[in-house]
Amino acid sequence: MKKSILIFTVLAGFSISVMGWSWYPQQKASQPETMSLVPMMQQLLKDIQQVDRGVFTENFEMIKEGAGNISDHPTMTAEDKKLVKQTLGKEMKQFVEFDMVVHHHADSMRMAAVRxxxxxxxxxxxxxQQGCVDxxxxxxxxISTARLEK
Ligand code: HEC
Incomplete structure (x- = not known):
């Protein structure tokens, strides 16, 4: 009896540590919370290109990942937020709305890929795509000009 409890404990401990070990790299690979605007945009381009590849090769896993990364894209650094706010003033509201369109529909795209x-x-x-281009x-x-003039 005692022996089987011991074996159970050892096995459970072992599998928990294996699980923790295999989950860790996934967490590490997720996106940073904030990012400067230009590198973030370059990442969005890569993500939407991944979606494209997924569409034309019918690889839903690829679409799911690319779309998920678009919808969870990092927010701007505080410095960039300030620059955008100063440059756009009242139009900041419209800017945020375009961003919301992209977040929202990229997430719907991800869910469509799951299905x-x-x-x-x-x-x-x-x-x-229309949201990006708008x-x-x-x-x-x-914004690009304001950044150069800074
Ligand atoms: C809410 C506004 C907004 C949305 C939405 C948006 N972008 Fe951008 N994007 C910008 C701004 C502003 C710049 C210019 C930044 C600068 O030069 O300082 C830019 C620049 C870029 C660039 C050029 C980067 C470079 O190397 O100069 C690419 C590529 C890009 N965006 C891709 C995308 C893609 C793909 C999406 C949609 C999935 C997207 N963007 C959605 C605002 C947006």
Missing amino acids: KNMQNVLKHYRIT CHSNYREK
């Missing part, structure tokens, strides 16, 4: 529904993936892909055509140059 392996390509039509819905594409539906939310288009809205996400923000760029309104604010990219302004």
Whole structure:
């Protein structure tokens, strides 16, 4: 009796440590909480390219990961937030709305990938892409110029 409890304890301890060990790298690979705007945008480009590859090779796992990284993208550093606020003033509200469109529809795209529904993936892909481009055509140059003049 005592012996089996001992074996159980040893086995349980062992499997918990193996689980902890195999989960750890995944946590480490997740995105940072904040990031400067330009590197963050370059990451978003990589993520949406990953979604593209997933769409054309019908790899829903790839779409799920890329879309998830877009919807959970890091927030701007405090310094960049200040720059954007100062540059846009009242228009900051619209800027945030474009960002929300991207967060929201990238998440819907991720969920469509989980359900392996390509039509819905594409539906939310288009809205996400429109959100990226809407923000760029309104604010990219302004913010980029303000950064250079700083
Ligand atoms: C809410 C606004 C906003 C949204 C949404 C947005 N961007 Fe951007 N993006 C910007 C701004 C502002 C810049 C210019 C930054 C600068 O030059 O300082 C930029 C620049 C870029 C750049 C150029 C980076 C470089 O190397 O100069 C890429 C690529 C990019 N965005 C990709 C994306 C993608 C992909 C999405 C959607 C998944 C997206 N962006 C959504 C605001 C946005």
